[in-house]
Amino acid sequence: MPLSRSDCHITAYRWYGRGRLYLLSAILAALVYTSYSARHSRFEVGNGQLRLAGDFWARSISVQSLRLDRAAILDLGQALDYAPHRRTLGTGLPGYASGWFRLRNDEKVLAYLTRRDSVLYIPTSLGYSLLLSADRPQQFFAALRSHAER
16 A cells, blocks of 8 residues: 555654654763763873773874974963864763863864862873873873883
8 A cells, every 4th residue: 555645644753753762862872971981081001002092082192203392381370372172073971071172272182181289291202192181190100201212
């Protein structure tokens, strides 16, 4: 039996409704994953690599590509030029920022920030810099230097 015009409209509406449900489910899953990642992001140094583990922007970076001679530990409340100014692709939640940002001087940075004081600023030879909130930034910076000297 052929479908009437109203039957086609109802069928199209059902598919549209399912599409919205799938989209909302995907958004909810992304928010849950981001919330989990905000509490479980970490940085590891080993085998000549700096591994950034966290949400969607996790990656490994060769320690040799880090310009540690230009690195610094900053308080972003004081060093406003180094504070993320514009998010280009990333996550911004209260107390957590990760992803790609631009600084006030238009420098591109990959940030994993859970706090704004004692932030590691590390330029790279890859066309961007890193902003990392480490629990013990001095010790982490020393570990990076140690691996770079090997």
